Amino acid sequence: MNGSIWVLIEDQDGVPSATSLELISAAHNFVEKVSGFAFSTNPTGLSKALEHFGVERLYAVTADQSSLPGVVLSHALAQVLTQGSELPRALLCAQSYTGRDTLARLSVKLDVPVLTNVVNLIEVDDDLRAEHQIFGGEEVASSQFTHPGLRLFGVRAKSFVPKETPSKEVVIENVTVEGIGLSDSAKVVSTHSEERLGPKLDEAAVVVAGGRGLGQAENFLFIEELAKLLNAAPGASRAIVDAGWVPYSYQVGQTGKTVKPNLYIAIGISGATQHMVGMKGSKNIIAVNKDKDAPIFQIADLGVVGDAHKVLPKLIEALKQR
Amino acid sequence: MNIAVCVKQIPDPAAPGRLAPESFNLIREGKLVMDDSDAYGVEMALQLVDAAGGGDVTLVSMAPNGETSGLRTALAMGAARAVLVSDERLAGSDALSTAKVLAAAIRRNPFDLVITATESTDGYTGTVPVQIAEILGVAAVSFVKKVTLTGTRALIERQTESGYDEIVSELPLVISVTAGVVEPRYPSFKGIMAAKSKPIESLSLDDLGLDDSNVGGSGAREMVVALRQAEARQGGQVIEDDGEAYAKIVEYLKELKVV
């Protein structure tokens, strides 16, 4: 394909988020020229990290730091896109908080639609088609745009593998945004992070996840203990996040994290479609559930029909003995 | 305090979904129900109006076939009235045209706050709420966990990847709320009876001054062109726990070299 593709780069503590790098590599499957677009306090740091991924240019947006990123980024993008001489063919954003907000506002500003929840991109007739998982990943639908214009895609995490390229300097282009107006009236006044020990949920080789079948919040301690023994990250279904047993950052699934570990252990999780789309890509799956008809067993490599309250303590004890 | 709550009416999520063979539109036959995700927004609106000591909760919904059963459920929870945009030409709408229609319906009445769910159960694009805000030209906060209103200001906790942000905004504002923010009430018998006589205003595209060149099926500028079965993941061995299943798990962990 001729032309360029732009990628929304999300700054995560000074470095590009893992998904940003995945999207850059995805873009390289179709075009040579890939540019990044970021709202960051540290564009030089970001550009250094992007040198190894073949990014030509980094549009670094400066704006009020307390503004919501989606408002700033969509405004800046519209500004650059309407002034720019050479327009990109497509913009790839992660299906994340910032990615969604940016795409939503930009789609209205440019009056072009967005294809969301993309898990794969395919070139057909010099255009990009997107694949989405539907019905819990049982079927894959391909969608395409029907009118000319910039292609906007919201891509799910871990859909592409990041690939390093020979290192090349990134040109930084500054974009200043001011006076956005009413839509910028929401301001972040403070940020709170929950401490998490052990490997990160979306990077761990092993994930031990618990669901409503644990019975009560205290029983999540078993999940944490098992996770510790296996050097795994603890995870959760939305049911117990909603119930307040564990923070949202533990959630696996459609609205939580997408994980693809070597091993996923699901305890007391039924296997709702929205949970499965977030963990179906795991290499190996173990499930413990007292209902032999639970949908999770349809994708488990080892399924144990049993009571979590009996199996878990014994398993933990056996692993401690080793 | 006037709050508009978006309520999507969807096919029963428990029933298996299907796409029409040629158009690939989601088949929406039979009775539609209120999307559970929107029950949180309705509950939050009722609580905020209560706390503000007055005001109205107006439901806004778009559905191609004049469907009101989902709206009746939300009215039974306590909302004052509903606006339904229903037009045959709306079948096959994409997220952007849905947002155009909902925004046009919302702006017919003064509002302080618009509440939606973060994503719908059947469409889950998650873009409609912020698209509505951009069309209305107001601020939006997505993934809201908590809201307190004082006068014309909202103090908000917004979920983030690693915790939450505290956000302050002037009204008017669009927020999308996550599941679990509040405990939605069950409609009481009295509520259900009262809902039967609450007003549902029905609007067409013409009433909203919109035409199908940029909304609805003919205005959608994206389409599903193919459908295929995903590679099925084979289930493996399923065993009953006879008290020794943990040993099988340990064995499997060894096989995978996890221990």
Ligand SMILES: Cc1cc2nc3c(=O)[nH]c(=O)nc-3n(C[C@H](O)[C@H](O)[C@H](O)COP(=O)(O)OP(=O)(O)OC[C@H]3O[C@@H](n4cnc5c(N)ncnc54)[C@H](O)[C@@H]3O)c2cc1C
């Ligand atoms: C728009 C939308 C987005 C969503 N996003 C997500 C998401 O990102 N992630 C997610 O997880 N969900 C998501 N959901 C929710 C999803 O539909 C399910 O409600 C949720 O995954 C169920 O969680 P669960 O399996 O823990 O609970 P349940 O479905 O209640 O299952 C509990 C299981 O535990 C078993 N059990 C009970 N007691 C025991 C015992 N003693 N020992 C062993 N097993 C036991 C039961 O047999 C049952 O199978 C979403 C829903 C919607 C509508």
Ligand SMILES: Nc1ncnc2c1ncn2[C@@H]1O[C@H](COP(=O)(O)O)[C@@H](O)[C@H]1O
């Ligand atoms: N047709 C509709 N009628 C009313 N509200 C809707 C409609 N479509 C979307 N919404 C609202 O927007 C939210 C996000 O929808 P979506 O972008 O489809 O995931 C939903 O949860 C609803 O609150």
